[in-house]
Structure formats: structure tokens, C-alpha cells
Amino acid sequence: MELINRQIEEYTESFTSNESEILMELIKASEENLEYTDMLTGRQVGRLLKFLIQLSGAQRILEIGTFTGYSAISMAEVLPEDGTLITLEMNEKYRQISKSFFEREPFNKLINQKMGNALEIIPTLSGVFDLIFLDADKLSYPTYYEMLKPKLKSGGLFVIDNVLWDGDVLRPSTEKSRAIHRLNKIVRDDMDVEQLMLPLRDGVTVVRRK
């Protein structure tokens, strides 16, 4: 399903601030090395993440699903010098691309990538986070929410991508769309949080822990 009229999508994107040079370079490297790059978070969600970090003053961030590093670099670009971004990824091929960007200054001091299954790594992470960006396997979205909620500080933000799954959540007919719809209901019914679901790109929910 076309969620947003293509021309409107192009228009809104063209009136959203441009990416930095490093992000453009990262897109190019992803396109040159991978057959599909549609998992890249993209300019609008990337900018939303940046704004949320700048407005909230978030300093300790957790990302689930690095891919080639677009959202991680976007967020790290606005982190203070003593900020930290832990990003989890299980696919070595994607890491080969993100690595050359994460090794550069100042990202080498800000980004800590952990390789492996996020479902196994999350329980080993200590402390709480100011912002958590969830963008990994959709079937596990409800499990991730339950696992990650205790790791979000009071007043912290949880940003969840692909919550509309191409519109399939309206009539969920696949395992993935059913899992995302279940997550959406869990968030809606959770009295510990306030949330705003945005029909931005493939749908983004911004959740604030009370």
C-alpha cells in the first residue's frame, strides 16, 4: 500500500535538511556494496532522531539494528563529546560497511557496536538509556518492547520504526504485520508511557516513559 502519495513524500523530503557528507558517503557505500538498501532509515527519520536527541539532551543511546550505520551516524552527529551510542547488529556483511565510518573521529569515541543477536545482548547491558531506537527484526518487536522498557529511564524516549509496515497493520495477514500490530496495541495500552504514532515514511512511534 502506498502510505503517502509519492510526490508528497518527495516534497516533504526535499524540504527536510540535507544529510551531512558522511551520511551521503555512507548511502553511496551501501548502494555500491549491497543489492538492497531499502533498510536505510533515511533522511526524514534520521532528522527526527537528531531533533529528539537535541531537544531532550539524550546522552546515552541504544539502537537495535545498525544495518550499515545510517541512523547510528545520524544520532552520533548530535551527541555531546561524552555521549555514548551502543548499537546492536548481527550481520557481519553490514558491519564491514559501517566499520569504516564508525572508525572515524569523533564516531570512534561515541559509537560502540556490539555484534550478535540483540535478544541475547540486551539482557547483558547495564544501566538505563535516555533514548532507545528500535529498528531490528519485526517478529520480535513485542519481545523487544518488554525487554527494553526497564532499560529506559523515566522521561526517556523510545523510538520505534516501521510501525505501519507498508499499511499491512490495517489488516495484518503475515507474521510480521501481526507482530507489529501486537506491539502497537501493547504500547497503546501501556499506562507507563505516552506515545505519538507518526505516519512518517513507514510509520514511526515516539514513546515517552512517564
Ligand SMILES: C[S@@+](CC[C@H](N)C(=O)[O-])C[C@H]1O[C@@H](n2cnc3c(N)ncnc32)[C@H](O)[C@@H]1O
Ligand atoms: C531496518 S535495518 C536497520 C536500519 C538502520 N537503523 C539504518 O539506519 O540503516 C534492521 C537491521 O537489524 C538487524 N537485525 C535483525 N535482527 C537482529 C537481531 N536479532 N539482532 C541484531 N540485529 C538484528 C538486521 O541485520 C538489519 O541490519
